[in-house]
Amino acid sequence: MRIENLALMACKDEVLSPAYGSERPIGDSLHYPATSVPHPKQRHKYVRMEAVTIVHHASEALLRLFFAHVDYPECPWLGMSTSSDPGSFKRKVVAAKKKGFDCEQIAAVFLGGSDPEDAGIKMGKGKFAETVGALDRLLIECAHRFTGDSFLYNAVKHGMTAIDTDAKMKIDGANGDEIKMLDGFVHGYLHKKRTPAAGNEDGQWFLSLADSNPERDLAVATVITYALDSMWAVARRHYMGVPGKVFCISRATVDVAIYAPICQSENALHRMTHELIKLKDDNGEVDGTEHRMSLYQIPPEFHLKNSVKRNQVRKVDLPVRPQDVVVPSSSLTSYLPIVPKGYQQGH
DSSP states (O other): OHHHHHHGGGSOHHHHHHHHTSOEEETTTEEEOOOOOOOHHHHHHHHHHHHHHHHHHHHHHHHHHHHHHHHOTTOHHHHHHHOOOHHHHHHHHHHHHHHOOOHHHHHHHHHSSSSHHHHTOOOOHHHHHHHHHHHHHHHHHHHHHHHHSHHHHHHHHTSOOOEEEEEEEEEEOTTSOEEEEEEEEEEEEEESSSSTTSOOOTTOOEEEEEEOOHHHHHHHHHHHHHHHHHHHHHHHHHHHOOOEEEEEEOHHHHHHHHHHHHHHHTOOEEEEEEEOOOBOSTTOOBOOOOEEEEEOOOOTTOOHHHHHHHOOEEEEEEOOOGGGOOOOOOOSOOSSTTSOTTOTTOO
């Protein structure tokens, strides 16, 4: 819903006018009056900023839900609710990013079994393995965002301290030609450590300008919704004996979401970080400064046209297996008062 509502901001003024021109009732007592359509520049700026919040929220949600289903299979909800130490969870994500996510766990959580036969789904072994690989790639992308772009996320979400502005940057190539590094909008934000992984550096301040690419943010967030839908379907079958559907996703689907918007924008610069100068002593002298450039890393095997052709997403039935049948319970005891009747003593 958040993705769809944000995408509506890209509609033309004449399409949005009837909606903005209508009174919006929220319950029985609150009614928002009709308003004019916000200016396109204002809407587009909102899309660029809000897309950052959505994709980071979705990335963290996917990571937390995945680990909750792995670590607390008896009740993932309790696992999510007991995760109250941000540092501990971040270390878990960093460790998984370094050594790789467990493919058997990915298959069980998102597809319902170790292979198509175990999961009870009509999917070839090749497609099954490709979907697991695609989900692994997606989890790694989420981990990169969660651990590497947290300063930007916090600036946009928590402090509202990120600035949306346009910028251009070119550098001289080896043969004297100018190479375009950036031409478009950037998010500017301050942070006190050079990177989220850096140690404490008292007195240091940095200004980063990060490439704004809402197409990429919303494309990745959309693929995350496929993974979340599959996870929920597997969980409903396991805990409630309810059939559902899971997504069969090609590796190209994830690659296109991550890399195609970069290729289309032709912006090589991911982020430029400037160290702010500081007074050295009382005589007014200042120290030197550093400027560090981070470029997008596109795998050499990625080819836009070929990947777009191989971009395939389809739903596969997830039938109830004999081991998924839940015997209704007449017990009045349940984990929580909102547990559906008959599932008080589920798994």
